[in-house]
Amino acid sequence: MTELSYSDAVDDPSTGELELSERASLRRVAGLSTELSDVTEVEYRQLRLERVVLVGVWTDGTAAQSEASLAELARLAETAGSQVLEGLVQRRGKPDPATYIGSGKVRELFDIVVATGADTVICDGELSAGQLRQLEARLKVKVVDRTALILDIFAQHARSKEGKAQVELAQLQYLIPRLRGWGESLSRQAGGRAGGAGGGVGLRGPGETKLETDRRRINxxxxxxxxxxxxMDTIRTTKRGRRVANEVPSVAIVGYTNAGKSSLLNAITGAGVLVENALFATLDPTTRRSATPDGRAYTLTDTVGFVRHLPHQLVDAFRSTLDEAAGADLLLHVVDAADAAPEEQVAAVHEVLAEIAQRHAGGLPPELIVINKADAADKLSLVRLRHLLPDAVVVSARTGEGMAELAEAIADRLPRPDVTVDALVPYTRGELVARVHSDGEVLTEEHLPEGTRLHARVRPDLAAALADYRGA
Incomplete structure (x- = not known):
């Protein structure tokens, strides 16, 4: 896209919102720099932090939304171990197909890179191979996009064998269409006699480019x-199948990254999983057993967090992990009440859930929205969220506020046993009474000389086991 002219600005309906000079310029976003204030801090940092400049293109929405997106990119960069020097936003109708921000703005960005001493530029969007190549050639520094940054964070945080394999798969899927190179390293090598002219012994290659060789190896x-x-998915499916066979209800925790999902799992089950104030601290799902206030057992699974524009490669690679959410009986959608724009987080999570739902004929399970971090949010924000999400439960996983109400809400929404039985179970069959307590819902219980009289709701298989003692 060419530079905006005055006539373009006149025809643009958004001209009244921004002056021409402001619309066409790279505007600095305040508060993004993480430059060290004291040089003595260096020894406490990583061995080498990349010094980065962030750049985004604002195509729609408000200025506040564009700056919030770049602020999130800054947090992602810091999570990856980078030092943010500058954040820039440009207003355009759409990203430039060649250089993302236009050739004129590339020259301005080059001057900023030189002035700040940056060694990396991170773009708030997914760049094509051509855009990456053009920007790196003109800026003379490494250029990465939002997708590559998120993939890098996932690679740093993956711990399990399955998580590492899923991240590597996503990285390779991202890399294949962006394989590129310079100079003679990717020039075509002639095979056999074709290498005679200007080639010679040792220079006759296999008849394919290095690019083709790399692509073949990656595939x-x-x-x-x-x-x-x-x-690995077969093993996960087997474990899930055992829970289904035992008809233990399952609850999956989903939500935006760093919304407090792991903290909520710990608060409900005492799981003791890693809790860290960082993006994508949890990549490997954790499943723990819990029980409702009336004694019904269920499983609770902590899943990977979502983010705006979550790379589709990750959604594909983490399909088996995300399927935990689709196969659950209830979704706990955790929302960060302390975030500046929680409703945008809700929309981003629903977007990813819709992508997951497309792979499941039965759709997604019911959703219970949990507004977390009530202790860190101001009262006005909580009032607004209660109005926007009237059916949500407000809690603080850190202080325990609202956790009793959440437990009751989970119990109300979980499926209940559907067979009502009235049985007199002899004391010699105490294991059946224990099963009724753990897997069913005891309505009344009476201890008689002959045994334990139970009036309860149970599953069909347990009802069959109690058949000999019903109506006694």
């Missing part, structure tokens, strides 16, 4: 990773 690795993940 081979992708196929192997898919097989490994499928095998």
């Amino acid at each position: 081979k690795r992708v196929a192997k990773l898919r097989r490994q993940i499928t095998a």
Whole structure:
């Protein structure tokens, strides 16, 4: 897209919102710099932090939304171990197809990179191979986009064998269409006699470019990773199948990254999983057993967090993990009440959930929205959220506020046993009474000389086991 002219600005309906000079300029976003204030802090940082400049293109929405997106990009960059020097936003109708921000703004960005001493530019969007190549050639520094940054964070945080395989698969899927190179390293190598002219012994290659060789090797690795993940998914499906066979209801915790999902899991079950004030601290799902206030057992699974514009490669690679959400009986959608724009987080999570739902004919399970971090949010924000999300439960996983109400809400929404039985179970069959207590819902219980009289709601298989003692 060419530079905006005065006539373009006149025809643009948004001209009244911004002056021409402001619309066409790279505007600095305040408060993004994480430059060290004291040089003595260096020894406490990582061995080498990348010094980055952030740049975004504002195509729609408000100025506040564009700056919030860049502020989130800054948090992502810091999570990846970078030092943010500058944040810039440009107003455009759409990103430039060649250089993302237009050739004129690339020159301005180059001057800023030189002035700040940055060694990396991070773009708040997904760049094509051509855009990456053009920007790196003109800026003379490394250029990465939002997708590559998120993939890098996932690679740093993955711990389990399955998590590492899923991240590597996502990275390779991202890399394949962006394979590129410079100079003679990717020039075509002639095979056999074709290398005689200007070639000679030792210069006759296999008849394919290095690019083609790399692509072939990557595709081979992708196929192997898919097989490994499928095998791991079989194990996960087997474990899930056991829970289904025992008809233990399941609850999946979903939500925006750093909304407090792991803290909520710990507060409900005492799981003791990692809790960290960082983006994507949890990549590997954790499942723990819990019980409703009336004694019904259920499982609670902590899943990977979502983010705006979550790379589709990650959604595909983490399919087996995300399927935990689709196969649950209830979704606990955790919302960060202390965030500046929680409703945008809700929309981003619903967007990813809709993508997951497309793969499941039965759709997604019922959703219970949990507004977390009530202790850190101001009262006005909580009032606004209660109005926007009237059916939500407000809690603080850190202080325990609202956790009793959440437990009752979960119990109300979980499926209940559907067979009512009245049985006199002899004391010699105490294991049946224990099963009724753990897997069913006891309505009344009476201890008689002959045994334990139970009036309860149970599953069909347990009702069959009690058949000999019903109506006694």
